[in-house]
Amino acid sequence: MKTYVIKPLGYLLLLLMFLYFNPVTAQNQRDPKIPVEFFAGHENVYFQLVMKKSIHPEGKFNFFGLAAYTADYENDPMENRLITITQLSYDIGKGFGFMAGGDMNSFSGFAPVMGPQHTFANKEWLAVTVTSFFMNEPKDFKIFGLYEYKPALSPHWKLYNRLQFIYNHSLKYGDHNKSYIYLRAGVQKDATIFGLAANMNWSGPQKNFAHNIGGFIRYEFD
Secondary structure (H helix, E strand, C coil), rough: CCCCCHHHHHHHHHHHHHHHHHHHHCCCCCCCCCCEEEEEECCCEEEEEEEEEEEHHHHHHHEEEEEEEEEEEECCCCHHHEEEEEEEEEEEEEEEEEEEEEECCCEEEEEEEEEEEEEEECCCEEEEEEEEEEECCCCEEEEEEEEECCCEECEEEEEEEEEEEEEECCCCCCCCEEEEEEEEEEEEECCEEEEEEEEEEEEECCEEEEEEEEEEEEEEEE
8 A cells, every 4th residue: 555745744733833822813712722642552652633723713714633643663654644634614603614624644645625514612522523525536525523521520630531533435436445433531630631542443445443452641732
């Protein structure tokens, strides 16, 4: 399988830095915090950063970005995986919106995407659901979900639970391409979260299965 070099990752990181440090897009009450996560499992290590920010505190345009990297312990380049999602969305109302952006990964390259989305966030819940239609030749369909539940245990401690998934299907060939389910369960003290983690992946039309189980630590930036 051909492995792609994702040069746009540098542009994503620059964009994330601009959005984070730009005072016009300062964090407001409707924006969730910015989590950075490190997960060490029995097969590999995994890093993930997620950002959702309003372009302007009173505006309807939002940015959503996700960068994830999986690295083999033996540093085999063929086993390492990079996934980035960058999307600009417009809120229609009540959490619903429409997005356009790009998906980049180390196994199939770059694809422009667009589609509907829904976001809900409060002190206990975060729910992000995005449906993407790929505008390039494969004509893929993808649904992405990220759901967190963080009930308070005390003024400084919370339970932490997360379900994150992707399902990617080729509309052109009628085959399964890629899907995963990521599970997290732990506790949160202020901005730090740690606990148990499991990543389960299915690849290709035959849905070849791989999994990684271990522990994670995560920090949420304001």
